[in-house]
Amino acid sequence: MSVGTYTPAPGAAPLPRMIAAQTAFETKMLLRNGEQLLLTVVIPSLLLVLFSTVDIVDTGEDRAVDFLAPGVLALAVMSTAFTGQAIATGFERRYGVLKRLGASPLPRWALMTAKTLSVLATEILQIVLLTVIAFALGWSPDGNPLSVLLLLVLGTAAFSGLGLLMAGTLRAEATLAAANLVFLLLLVGGGVIVPLDRFPDGVQSVLALLPISALSDGLRDVLQHGAAMPWGDLGVLAVWAVLALGAAARLFRWE
Numbered sequence: 001m002s003v004g005t006y007t008p009a010p011g012a013a014p015l016p017r018m019i020a021a022q023t024a025f026e027t028k029m030l031l032r033n034g035e036q037l038l039l040t041v042v043i044p045s046l047l048l049v050l051f052s053t054v055d056i057v058d059t060g061e062d063r064a065v066d067f068l069a070p071g072v073l074a075l076a077v078m079s080t081a082f083t084g085q086a087i088a089t090g091f092e093r094r095y096g097v098l099k100r101l102g103a104s105p106l107p108r109w110a111l112m113t114a115k116t117l118s119v120l121a122t123e124i125l126q127i128v129l130l131t132v133i134a135f136a137l138g139w140s141p142d143g144n145p146l147s148v149l150l151l152l153v154l155g156t157a158a159f160s161g162l163g164l165l166m167a168g169t170l171r172a173e174a175t176l177a178a179a180n181l182v183f184l185l186l187l188v189g190g191g192v193i194v195p196l197d198r199f200p201d202g203v204q205s206v207l208a209l210l211p212i213s214a215l216s217d218g219l220r221d222v223l224q225h226g227a228a229m230p231w232g233d234l235g236v237l238a239v240w241a242v243l244a245l246g247a248a249a250r251l252f253r254w255e
Helices: 015-032 034-053 064-094 097-102 108-136 145-169 172-189 201-207 211-223 231-251
Strands: none
Touching (some): 015 034, 015 064, 015 108, 064 097, 064 172, 097 108, 108 145
């Protein structure tokens, strides 16, 4: 037997394999977390079924599910990319998980890439589930799929940046409280369930600039009214995405 036959060859795995492994780990951890499942799956599904079948909110002459389905899709994106990611990342930072991962062969940018891919994977599962429920309730969407995709991607980028900014600058307990509070406030005032035109004019103009309002209104314009490309809503989301991701990259603290 030649010398060195069993000599180990230490070294990091190829970068794509490391990102794929971390993405799979992040996704499994998210789906196994009861609180995250409540935010990402249970609440949006219940809201869609409840408000589509019970006449609680005045959605105008259109069927309730046609109005609610786009808004609930926007809520699902926010719950995963913002609320869920902010809370999970905040506690990872508190317990030193991010610090340890930052010292591993996986670069920090690759770790954030894995987290983003995990968010996208979870959103795909959410969208499929909510779409099936909406179709079962009689939803009949219309519009350009490319416009829907652009809205969802920009919405994910904007909310992901805001979630990482919050998780990287606040204490974990403050992030938990603030993320849940923002989720509830935007659920009520972001055009998800209650149409923005039900608010006073001055308040309505401010709420329309929120990322959840731009995402829900943009999806509604495309899927309910057949708009080709909601440039105004896409512009609002693009501005939020650039500002939030830029601030998160600059201010995020790993310890």
